[in-house]
Amino acid sequence: MSRLGGEYTLKGILRELVGYKSAVVGLIILAALLFISIYTVIAIPYSEAKELWKGSEPWLKNPKNAAPIWVNLFSRKKLPSTIILSNGEVYTIKERGRERVAVTYTFNYKYDDFPTEMILFVTSNRSSRVYLKLYWTKPDGDEIYLGKYRVKPSTTTPIYITNNIMLEDELNRRIIKKLGKKPEFAITVIRGLFLAYTGKLEPMKGKYTFTIVPQAKDLSGLDMELVIHGKVHGLTGTDHLRRPLSIALMWGTPIALVFGVTASTLIAFTQLAIATISGWFGGKTDFVIQRITEVYMILPFLPILLMISLFYRINIWSLLPIIVALSIFGTAVKTNRALVMEIKTYPYIEAARAYGASNLRIIFLYILPKIIPPIVPSIILSVPDYVFLEAILAFFGIGDPTLPTWGKLLHDALENGALYKGYYYWVIEPSLMLVLASVAFALIGLALDKIVNPRLREL
């Protein structure tokens, strides 16, 4: 069978491509991905993205493993967003005969589920440490003493109220007393603070008050912010280190596109070059190249790639040449070689030889232009392979750990039990990006295949 069609112009191909609905869908997805890539590279520079992805420090105010906010649209049970309170009401109270300044924060809690954590951030400009007494008032007027906490001088101290084990014991005693029995569920600090006294595991809705009483004369040099972490956050949700997934989803786009397109193009063209040399020169050269392709058939591609990258601890960009080197003698060399052999017998090549054209001239002017069109679809169709290869490498922890990619997101999700704990969004979001990217290339590639390999159409 011949895969060689007629002559093509870029314009003509594009015009024909637009005639396929599937290709148009593919082109639209690809355009959207390109737009995201360009926007990302401009909005969050590479170094900044890596800095943001390093750890949880910049993200302390985000909840851990929070679903995206739009999940609330699909469920009747409304999950809480994060509540951040920074401007409290200041007034003076009497405490054991002494005048104290107190700050209260009031908020209305209307969600159907419990928050996840409660952290009070205190930024102190004072030269000495200060103690804070914290109080909690539930909508039914029940007042709970949360304990006394120390604030270090001239720094920001996060007070993890929900990590206080003494408070947990105290809340357990209190709730058992209120309910008259031990509830069927475990009471953590956050549950104890928000539990409705109905015997069921549900939060009490209404107005809550949080009161801070600094053990000092005044509030000068103290800046306080109460963060009650919810269960939903942002458009994309957060991971186990509180990082918003959007950063990795966005930065994964240019990385996947560049990695996939570069790898598949480089490999296709080196394979083409080798096939052309093999087919054109024939003889010993051909024999050696054909034997090498057979050696490559036996070599285990993925294990070798993984070993090399684990051993040298290189990032995915330095891995590109290795991937190319490991693939250049792939099966495409055999099929391309067959094409070259076929063209070699065409009369116009004979004519070129007769007028004394050099090998290079014949290869570049007469053979390559004839072979490239039929292999372009296969280049596009193989882009998804390399997009997923990046994900596979991420699975094995290869590459720069601070570089946010789709593969790493998926790996983090699986590693941290997203499948078992039901963090759907964590798996679905990177998966969706991977699927969109690969389907876009597949749609374009398949349509292009029909255009440049008309044999498939005419049948």
Add this chain to the structure above:
Amino acid sequence: MLRTLKFLLKRALSLFLTLVIAVYITILIANAGGYVDEIMKSEIRMNIAIAVANNPAYSGLPASQLEKIIETQTQSAFKRLGLDKPFFIRSFYYLRDALTLDLGRAYYMTSDSGSRRVKLIILERLPQTILLFTTATVLIFFINMMGGLYLSRRYGSKPDKLLLTLAPLSSIPGWFYLILLILIFYTWLHVLPPGGLVDYPPPPDKLGYFLSVLKHMILPLSAWIISYTPIGIYSMRNFFLIFSTEDYVEVAKAKGLPSRQIEYKYILRPALPPIITSFALSVIASWTGAIITETVYGWPGLGYTIAVAIGLFDAPVIVGVTVMYAYLLVVTVFILDLVYGLIDPRIRVGG
């Protein structure tokens, strides 16, 4: 006859040479060009140093003497393991052992029965891999062939158009569908297990065990079928379509032969050799398992073993699996050459 024999002999020789080179390259890479030896050497030295330091018989000896004892013990350990020779020479010993299928002992990994022998580790994992991936390969092959044949007859029909729409599904690998299927059938619906070979604890009776394994195979099998059949059916369809436009098919049609006869005699039969070749090669390839699918699903097969071996730089295990695959592949290719060489004169001349 003599010509055929000469061709086969030449082919066998070139295939064997190919095998030798491929195995040698794998040995070099799996040992990180000799670096794995260095790691082992320093480990041995450290273990001996600790043993000597903790040995009450040596307590009170001066440091220089202790040093000497450690040095002699280390050197004899190196000699015993062959580590005293440079890696370049040792790599050829490895090659000899690999080619004679003396797979040796793993550096770190053990089989479930506690053995370090690579052969045992492989044999212990191979059945699970064959069970899952050879089943998958055979299933996918028949689905592709039947589907391709069916659609090539109904070119342009509704199911044919449907397939063309579904073809992009194949741009996504099987392991990825597996994750999505686990998300649906385990995380969401709680009807199928998220991974592993059998339930824990394993059912005591044979039937229960069998059913449990079967249940665990559903998701990975489905994932692979979703991923590998659309494009497979599509290319089989094209393949059969091309054969069905050959002149002799037109002649057969003109003669008024029944379509079933045309299909089997004039389309399927000449198309068979490349189909058998690709089937045989993919069955052999299925024996090395699938690294990612097995890792994602926690399937205790060869692919998972390779993944662990890569992480540990356990060169003998990696080389062992490669050698097994290389031999199976080369022997299969040779047998195919032999069969085709005997039945199809075109191939013999072209060889």
